[in-house]
Amino acid sequence: MSQNNKGILLESGTNELEIVEFGVGNNKFGINVIKVKEIINPVPVTTVPHAHPSVEGIITLRGEVLPVVNMSTVLNFPPSQDPRHDKFIVCEFNKTKIVFHVHTVSQIHRISWNQIEKPNEMYTGLESQIIGVIKMKDEMVLLLDYEKIVVDINPDSGINVDRLKNLGPRERSNKKLVIAEDSALLRKLLEETLEEAGYGMLTFFENGQDALDYLEGIVSSGRNITDVVQLVITDIEMPKMDGHHLTKRIKDNKDLKVLPVIIFSSLITDDLRHKGEVVGATEQVSKPEIVELVKFIDKHVL
Numbered sequence: 001m002s003q004n005n006k007g008i009l010l011e012s013g014t015n016e017l018e019i020v021e022f023g024v025g026n027n028k029f030g031i032n033v034i035k036v037k038e039i040i041n042p043v044p045v046t047t048v049p050h051a052h053p054s055v056e057g058i059i060t061l062r063g064e065v066l067p068v069v070n071m072s073t074v075l076n077f078p079p080s081q082d083p084r085h086d087k088f089i090v091c092e093f094n095k096t097k098i099v100f101h102v103h104t105v106s107q108i109h110r111i112s113w114n115q116i117e118k119p120n121e122m123y124t125g126l127e128s129q130i131i132g133v134i135k136m137k138d139e140m141v142l143l144l145d146y147e148k149i150v151v152d153i154n155p156d157s158g159i160n161v162d163r164l165k166n167l168g169p170r171e172r173s174n175k176k177l178v179i180a181e182d183s184a185l186l187r188k189l190l191e192e193t194l195e196e197a198g199y200g201m202l203t204f205f206e207n208g209q210d211a212l213d214y215l216e217g218i219v220s221s222g223r224n225i226t227d228v229v230q231l232v233i234t235d236i237e238m239p240k241m242d243g244h245h246l247t248k249r250i251k252d253n254k255d256l257k258v259l260p261v262i263i264f265s266s267l268i269t270d271d272l273r274h275k276g277e278v279v280g281a282t283e284q285v286s287k288p289e290i291v292e293l294v295k296f297i298d299k300h301v302l
Contacts, residue, residue: 013244013247013248013278013279014245015114015241015242015244015245016111017033017110017113017237018032018109018110018111019033019108019109019111019141019143020033020039020105020108021105021106021107021108021109021136021141022087022100022102022105022106023102023103023105023106024071024072024077024102024103025075025077025078025103027077028106028139028141028142029071029102029141029142029143029144030109030134030143031089031091031146032267034267035092035266035267036089036090036091037090037091039087039088039089039090039105040061040087040090041087042083042086042087043059044059045057045058045059046059052153053073054070054073054074054149054153055068055069056068056069056070056073059088059099061099064097066090067098067099068099068100068101069098069099069100069101069150069153071100071102072101074129074149075129080103085103085104086101086104087101087102087103087105088100088102089102089105093146093147093269094147094150094266094286094287095269095286096150096157098150109134109136109141111134113208113238113239113241113242114209114240114241115135116132116133116143116240117133117134117135117239118131118132118133118182118206118207118239119132119133129144129148130143130145131143131182131183131239132182145183145185147183147186147266147287148183148185157288158189158288159287159288160193160290161192161196163291164193164197164290164291164294166291167197167294167295170197170198171198172200173198173199173200173302175199175201175230175231175301175302176202176203176228176230177201177202177203177229177230177232178203178205178211178214178215178229178233179202179203179204179233179234180205180206180207180208180210180211180232180233180234180235180238180243181205181206181238181264182206182237182238182239186287187204187206190202191204193290193294194294197297199297203229206238206239207238207239207240208234208238208241208245208246208249209246210240211232211234211246212241212250215229215250215259216253219255225255225256225258226258230259230260230300230301231259231260231261231262231297232246232250232259232260232261232262233262233264233293233297234261234262234264234265235263235264235265236263237265243263244263244275245279247276247279247281248280251279260282260283260300261280262281262284262285262293262296262300263276263283263284263285264285264287264293265284265285265287266286266287268284268285268286268287269286282296283296283299283300
């Protein structure tokens with residue numbers, strides 16, 4: 001990646017992102033540049049007995065052992081017609097490093113989150129791997145739910161309600177939380193786990209724009225925001241408006257800025273934490289650390 005292409009990584013709250021476009025079969029897909037550590041030519045893969053069908057094996061990269069996930073298998077597509085030109089995309093998110101084996105890597109696009117359309121439920125469902133559709137000239141680029149792909153392979157890497165048992169018995173809370181999360185699967189998991197933690201007054205939105213409209217609507221009706229909502233939780237990667245931009249809009253609004261905002265995202269890393277700090281996030285928690293999330297909710301609303 002050139003220095004110009006890295007520019008977006010230094011900005012916060014612009015509601016823009018850069019995606020690496022890659023191909024599997026005849027289809028085009030995109031992955032957020034922030035998730036990508038590097039792109040390399042394929043290296044020999046060591047097969048691991050009894051591994052998940054999508055796990056091709058492991059490689060060693062600069063002393064680290066990393067799993068290689070074959071995206072053809074994940075997507076149920078035919079294997080590459082010319083493996084010599086395949087690419088390995090080395091990624092890091094959810095505090096995990098993983099390699100995605102793809103057929104081609106073409107270019108980087110800078111786009112706005114509001115250019116990303118939510119997929120139609122007619123061709124997707126709760127278990128869908130597609131979380132967004134980007135129209136690029138004469139083609140469509142699909143955004144995949146990479147966190148879900150990893151959780152399907154390793155369920156222990158996801159949100160687990162059992163982890164809350166470490167907190168002991170929980171009282172029921174009447175505090176009202178607004179949550180912006182585009183993944184239907186994660187909305188369901190968050191609802192279950194936060195309910196278990198005592199927080200049952202939850203209002204969910206699929207993107208930052210809808211959450212902001214709701215909050216601004218409360219204020220415009222003349223009500224005090226803290227009488228209706230006590231805290232906001234937001235993902236970062238969402239169509240229409242991302243979590244960094246949502247946080248910035250809340251903290252720039254004189255009536256909304258009193259709300260604590262917790263960013264709960266797979267993109268919370270030491271290198272990227274500053275982006276949340278710049279837009280005024282109250283706390284930042286990496287998925288799937290649900291216990292840490294609940295502790296921060298307790299801290300700011302109880």
